[in-house]
Amino acid sequence: MSDSQSDADYFQEVVTEIELEARRRAATGEYPRELLRSLDEEFRRWIPDASLENGIEDTIRGIEAASYVDAAVPLESRSPVGSFTKWVVRRLTYFYHRHMAQQITALGIHITRPLRLIDASLKDINRRLSLVEDQLDVSAAARSELIASVSHLSASEGIEEILVKHFRGVSGRVLLGDLFEPSALNFLQNQGVDIYGVTPSGEAATAVDIQQAELIEHLDHLDNNALAGFILCGITDRGSLNEQLRALRLLLLRSRAGARAAIVVSKPEVLSSQLGPVAADLLQGRPLHSETWCYLLSRENASDITVSESSDSAFCLITATLP
């Protein structure tokens, strides 16, 4: 075997070992999961977004700016004679330069006008497409009605004491979302928890500490390490699997080390029996089992993971402490 071949085999073996080692380090937390998550998020935050749309706008503006020609040539010169000479030349040739400049500027306008029309037309098509998409979603109205019929977390579910105990002594803001009625929030506030709510419903946004927004959208705009804890609910019953996982991922990212986590989720079998077959079929989302949430939290190296049930056995509360 030649040196080169033996090197090639050895280096290939090393690469295989490296890949296994990388997986091991990620799995054991030697490479912290919150760091790996933050790398994705950080780059997504800084990369230019909506590049195509901005690109068209910027390009048109660039053409417009570049096509404007100023016929008034600058007169500055290091010597007064130079400046005077330039002034004379400018006076003598101004009629000519202005004529040329007007033609070039007019050309620029003629070029950018159709581009702007195309741009406007594309935006109009996009707008109409989104309207059509809404119309095509034939079950949207039915789903809204069904969502309204799903029961929500309130302070009367018998889990409030556990929440109070879990968040007692936490220094910093705790987020509760999705929030559909304020009793749980009020209860925790009265117990000294610095908590605020996020709700997609305008009706529920009744207090200063309740912000009306989609939970994921709100989390998208929050700074990393802004939260001392969170209570995730609502979306856990109705959101698609992707929405639920995205919400958890963002909450983990926005929570500081040692933050307290709580997840309230309907028991799938109980919710299913409450909803009946029609709603179960038409709702896009479904609650995950408490075991799944425990698995997801343990995968993030959360500790003290505990599952409790509400007094009517309809909800599960999963509490944990983040690494």
Place this chain on the structure above:
Amino acid sequence: MRWKAIHQFVPMLADGDAIGGHVLWIRDHLRSRGCDSEIFVGEENSATSHESLSLQEAYHRIRSPIDDTLLIYHVAQASTCADFLASRQEPLALIFHNFTPPELLIRWDPDAAFEILNAQDQLTELVGKSLFAICDSEFNSRVLDGFGKVKSFVIPLPLREIERSDSSPEEPPIVLFVGRIAPNKGIHDLVACMAVLRQNLPDVRLRVVGTSTSDAYDVVLEELTASLDLTGVVTLTGWVNSDDLEREYQRASVFCTLSDHEGFGVPILEAMAYGVPVVAYDNSAIGDTVGDSGLLLNSKEPTVVASALDRVLSDKSLSDRLCRSGRQRSKLFSGERVAEALDRALSWSSTS
């Protein structure tokens, strides 16, 4: 060889970059063989104006009979040279350095992306009238096939002479990247890897040596570095002269590239020649360049790259073997070997 004059055309003759060095090397080689040879540029550069002539001067300067004159065009970006050459009667050869794919640029620099599309159109037109082409790598040769049928030779860029140094890399360790600071070079991936690598090697540093080509990307790198708490860990040196470049290679513990697209990789070979172990993300022509003498990664996931760099920095026997193997490989790209290959291609063209 029947060519009495072989003139090169290049969009712009940059000072100190791989293509600029290649153009000058070919001219000197041709002149040493008694051939009349000039460099004509589409866009003048004050730093290299003493080495080149403008395109307008080509009309007066190219006087040899058509059959004795070969024109060579270095293809890397759109240029007025292409229009000039399309109108000429002399035999034409292409040296294809490849283009950055527009899709890698459009998000960051739409103007540059559109320029690449123009360059692709120009290449399509020129391939048809070319006698032959020289490609830096097998990868480039395959890409060129997509633009039309032309006889092509794979001849790498020559590696400048590098004197072996016995200096040891610095402590704490330095990860080095040399090349343009552009989004397609994956500098942001390297920055991300540093955040992970520092979990095990808190003192490690990254030095990125090269000229920036995108303001938007510079801002992202700056923000990313700050938000990952890597200020002071990651250094972008900007353009450096050849002495400083040599010092950067000598200080480095490992060279790492996570570029998404390379037609060839001169800095990889330079690192090898300086005895710096190479870790690279395997894509485009990177594999052709690294050969069997570096760690070629199938993924540029931060965990994988960080583990690879950690391994090289902590496993002396692996590091030594990479150094030795790299030095051996770099010899394959010596000026003499490349000159022989170039002469063979020119001889073929003079008889065809």
